[in-house]
Amino acid sequence: MIHCLSLSGLSSSYLAKTPNPNSISASPNPPLFIKFRTSYHQNLRYLKHIGVIDSKTKSNKLPLPDTVDQILVSVEFLKSKGFSDADFARLAFLCPQLFSSDFDPTDIAPVFDFLTTELQASVEESCGLVVKCPQILFSDVEFCLRPTLNYLKQLGLEKLNVPSTLNAHLLNTRVEKLRAKIKFLKSLGFSYEEAKRVCARLPAIFGYSIENNLRPKFHYLVEEMERSVEELKEFPQYFAFSLDKRIAPRHMHLRQRNVKVQLHKMLLLSDTSFYKKWNKTLAEGPDADEPAQSQRQGNQMRRRQVGLGN
Secondary structure (H helix, E strand, O other): OOOOOOOOOOOHHHHHHOOOHHHOOOOOOOOHHHHHHHHHHHHHHHHHHOOOOOOOOOHHHOOOHHHHHHHHHHHHHHHHOOOOHHHHHHHHHHOHHHHOOOOOHHHHHHHHHHHHHOOOOOHHHHHHHHHHOHHHHHOOHHHHHHHHHHHHHHOOOOOOOOOOHHHHHHHOOOHHHHHHHHHHHHHOOOOHHHHHHHHHHOHHHHHOOHHHHHHHHHHHHHHHOOOOHHHHHHOHHHHHOOHHHHHHHHHHHHHHOOOOOOHHHHHOOOHHHHHHHHHHHOOOOOOOOHHHHHHHHHHHHHHHHHOOOO
């Protein structure tokens, strides 16, 4: 049997580099196995060219012809949805099941319908979101994507069709995980409406671990910095900064100078601007070992809060 596969999806520049199968044999009727091998190897070269198959794969590890045919079906389906050759290397690296022998492209068609109709994303935006988070293609529309989109809209998040990494991962997050962040904020003293506003202002909070990120920062705020929840309500972006690298060192720097400023003034300045501004309050300048000391104290605080020791 002769395997003939349409190469209409290949770029003209790539085809220009591909040998003509008719040049392999001068015979007007070359053996059938030569036609087969040429077509198969052309397809392998194309899949290596776009990054679906690793170019360093050993010959005895390469997929068989039937598998190559199936992979090309998936490639053609994705290209029909707007993906370019440049997208496939990332898709294959992050989500290799897209190019497995048992993958049926029609299984993910509902996700593309959801992105264009319910999320109202353009073709380019849909592709961008998928490239940022290919796993979204394997999320159930009815039980995951639609409930998540509706919940995010209820919280006040907008422009979820913009193809950012944050939006892509938010859409692929289960509602239960989103609600857990609201519940945590309420446990700190936020009302439901206040918690909603925090999430709308800082949607990245949905990606932060409660136990390893949010809770240690909150405890440091109220116990070490002796600040109130009201300050956190005014500047919820506090949660976005590193405890060890920014919050603790700057707090210690100011405390040694007997200075207390609003959270946003403490954290938003660049390192250069911050230390230039607050070194003026102490004639001899900062202690040489202050950054290391501050970081050690921040590490100790975090370990206490997450139960890693004293």
